[in-house]
Amino acid sequence: MKPTLKKLLILVSLIFIIHEIVIITDGLIDDDDNTKTKIAVILGSKVNLDGSLSKKLKARLDRGYQLYSDAQVSKLYVSGGLGKEGFYEGTVMADYLVSKGVPEKLITIDDNGINTRHTALNFVKDYPSETSVTIVSQYFHITRCKLAFKQVGITNVTGVHCDYFESRDLYAVVREFFGFYKYLVYY
Numbered sequence: 001m002k003p004t005l006k007k008l009l010i011l012v013s014l015i016f017i018i019h020e021i022v023i024i025t026d027g028l029i030d031d032d033d034n035t036k037t038k039i040a041v042i043l044g045s046k047v048n049l050d051g052s053l054s055k056k057l058k059a060r061l062d063r064g065y066q067l068y069s070d071a072q073v074s075k076l077y078v079s080g081g082l083g084k085e086g087f088y089e090g091t092v093m094a095d096y097l098v099s100k101g102v103p104e105k106l107i108t109i110d111d112n113g114i115n116t117r118h119t120a121l122n123f124v125k126d127y128p129s130e131t132s133v134t135i136v137s138q139y140f141h142i143t144r145c146k147l148a149f150k151q152v153g154i155t156n157v158t159g160v161h162c163d164y165f166e167s168r169d170l171y172a173v174v175r176e177f178f179g180f181y182k183y184l185v186y187y
Contacts, residue, residue: 016177023176026146027139031158037132040064040073040160041123043145044080044089044113051087053096056138059164061096064136067160068102073134075106077123079113089113116141116179117187120148132156138164140173144180151187 001009042064045057053061067073076097080089088111098104108126113119123133133154135145142159149157 019177019180020173023140023143023173023180027142027159027161030160031134036072037134037156037158038073039075039077039108039127039130040067040134040136041077041079041119041145041149042093042136043116043119043141044078044093047083047085047087047089047092049085051085051092053092056162056164056166057089057093058096059162060136060138061093063160063162065097065100065102067134067136068097068106075108076102077108077110077126077133079110079119079122081112081114081118116145116148117183120145120152120154123149124152124154130154133158135159136162138162138169138172140169140176144176144183147180147183148187151183 042060045060046054047057048054064076068076078090078093078097080093082088090109090111090113094104094107094109097107110119110122110126113122131154133149135142135149135157137145137159139161142161146157146159
């Protein structure tokens with residue numbers, strides 16, 4: 001291998017490793033201790049074939065509910081698309097939160113949040129004067145979520161992760177590296 005190519009490979013590997021550390025650290029260190037925002041955006045995930053919540057989605061909703069019940073946020077924004085299972089994630093998410101006692105009027109449903117970028121764009125349409133938000137998702141997803149919301153004009157974006165971990169997270173952490181730079185370059 002040529003020395004220049006070897007140096008380039010080492011540099012790219014170092015950038016990858018450092019960025020992975022940043023993604024993991026940013027995602028695992030929640031911003032909810034001292035920061036209050038009015039709205040928490042809970043990003044969707046899989047709804048099971050029977051219409052029940054996947055463990056990952058339930059963990060996200062429970063974390064968002066905790067923010068609400070601890071009065072760290074006063075409204076919840078649930079966002080997801082129509083899954084291949086045939087359910088609108090946002091609607092299923094809202095139903096779960098209502099069953100836990102959150103008044104419907106304090107929940108905004110975004111059933112067109114087919115990805116993180118669409119969720120951010122839809123949020124700005126629904127709340128055009130809002131400048132701060134708390135993101136609720138898996139730890140590996142927080143950094144890209146913050147970027148997406150800042151790109152659409154939300155100046156104060158904080159993030160909290162849910163306490164759900166699985167072996168698939170290894171794949172997701174690597175995927176987020178590429179997803180982050182895709183958002184950085186294309187948007």
